[in-house]
Amino acid sequence: MGLIYLDNNATTRVAPEVAEAMMPMLGDTYGNPSSLHVAGQAARHAIEEARANVAAMIGAEPREIVFTSGGTEADNLALTGTLSAHAKMRHVVTTAVEHSAVIEPARRLERQGYRVTYVGVDAQGHLDLAALEAALDDDTAIVSVMHANNETGVLFPIERIAERTAARRIPLHVDAVQTAGKLAIDVRRVPISLITLSAHKIHGPKGVGALFIRRGTRIRGQIVGGHQERDVRPGTENVAGIVGFGAAAELAMRFGVDSWAKVAALRDRLEAGILDRCRNASVNGDRSMRIPNTTNISFEALEAEAILIALSEAGVCASSGSACSSGSLEPSHVLKAMGIDDRVAHGAIRFSLSRYTTPPEIDEALVRIPAVIDRLAELAPARV
Numbered sequence: 001m002g003l004i005y006l007d008n009n010a011t012t013r014v015a016p017e018v019a020e021a022m023m024p025m026l027g028d029t030y031g032n033p034s035s036l037h038v039a040g041q042a043a044r045h046a047i048e049e050a051r052a053n054v055a056a057m058i059g060a061e062p063r064e065i066v067f068t069s070g071g072t073e074a075d076n077l078a079l080t081g082t083l084s085a086h087a088k089m090r091h092v093v094t095t096a097v098e099h100s101a102v103i104e105p106a107r108r109l110e111r112q113g114y115r116v117t118y119v120g121v122d123a124q125g126h127l128d129l130a131a132l133e134a135a136l137d138d139d140t141a142i143v144s145v146m147h148a149n150n151e152t153g154v155l156f157p158i159e160r161i162a163e164r165t166a167a168r169r170i171p172l173h174v175d176a177v178q179t180a181g182k183l184a185i186d187v188r189r190v191p192i193s194l195i196t197l198s199a200h201k202i203h204g205p206k207g208v209g210a211l212f213i214r215r216g217t218r219i220r221g222q223i224v225g226g227h228q229e230r231d232v233r234p235g236t237e238n239v240a241g242i243v244g245f246g247a248a249a250e251l252a253m254r255f256g257v258d259s260w261a262k263v264a265a266l267r268d269r270l271e272a273g274i275l276d277r278c279r280n281a282s283v284n285g286d287r288s289m290r291i292p293n294t295t296n297i298s299f300e301a302l303e304a305e306a307i308l309i310a311l312s313e314a315g316v317c318a319s320s321g322s323a324c325s326s327g328s329l330e331p332s333h334v335l336k337a338m339g340i341d342d343r344v345a346h347g348a349i350r351f352s353l354s355r356y357t358t359p360p361e362i363d364e365a366l367v368r369i370p371a372v373i374d375r376l377a378e379l380a381p382a383r384v
Helices: 014-024 038-057 069-085 100-111 129-135 158-167 239-255 256-275 304-313 333-335 360-382
Strands: 067-069 092-093 115-119 140-146 172-176 195-199 209-213 282-283 295-297 322-325 328-333 348-352
Touching: 014 239, 038 067, 038 239, 067 069, 069 140, 069 172, 069 195, 069 209, 092 100, 092 129, 100 140, 115 129, 129 140, 129 158, 140 158, 140 282, 158 172, 158 256, 209 322, 256 282, 256 295, 256 348, 282 348, 295 360, 304 348, 328 333
Parallel strands: 092 115, 092 140, 140 172, 172 195
Antiparallel strands: 067 209, 195 209, 282 295, 295 348, 322 328
16 A cells, blocks of 8 residues: 555545536636636536535625635635724734634734734633633624634634624634534524635645625725725636536535545544554544544653654655744644643644545554654653
């Protein structure tokens, strides 16, 4: 067996059906979708079909979907676009464990004089819902929370949060990049104002995402120079990418959220096998309230970078919960917010599966991963 890819929260392989759907957009259907002639209108029709598929994935209306260059742009647009439309309001509420696509814009807003509240989590990664509710006030322009944490997979109670924000008529933005297509999201039932989506997390192409903007939600585009995407995100559309996104959304709906139970079973087998075969291994985050494909496991007293390099050499792709900043290793901000000891957090590895992950791959991973950890553990005492 060759490469075992367990880094699907970072990106997924493009499904063959998606690549096939995209190819005509790179060939005969090359017109500019803003042109009135037949070639342009063929491209426009393809975009609108894709928009309908992406909308259907979350129960939205097609006109409520605005295409972007990816999840990061959609997150930024949700925050800055909402604040631009509510110029007198200067307060943002988010969480301490958001993706950098929300954390970094929030920090920039602070430097610009906005007040930002970062709501904390407990040791299992659960959001402090009471603290979030207490943070809301008459000056709050937007609440931005992720549906599931990208590192631990822990879920936030989006429905309960939406009830509280809706009661105060505060726009709620949800980063659903890791949950769309895996968990049921129905905006007809839950009063979410804005939702970030990304194609390459659901076996679509990189470089295309979307922002759901509920009808009636006030938001102002941050780019000028065109009238595409209802003036919210002007610029000639990435037709091939959008069509790929639509095909990926259709496949995700066909696979169905119930089918993810099989992926969760494989994840649980991988997790149990690692805990059984690797000394000082522990799971970070709640093991029940999480997305079905993700486990974050710490190997105490080891360094994540060394583990990842050794795993890659052994043919296993995974990700780290740590990041190297300015030449010094810093634990993940998510694990720090959870209060996890640095000695444990430094050795955190995220394994994330997809609907294409197979039982034989998990069996082989449970041979390769413990071998890597055992070898590094033998070397660890020699380190300074």
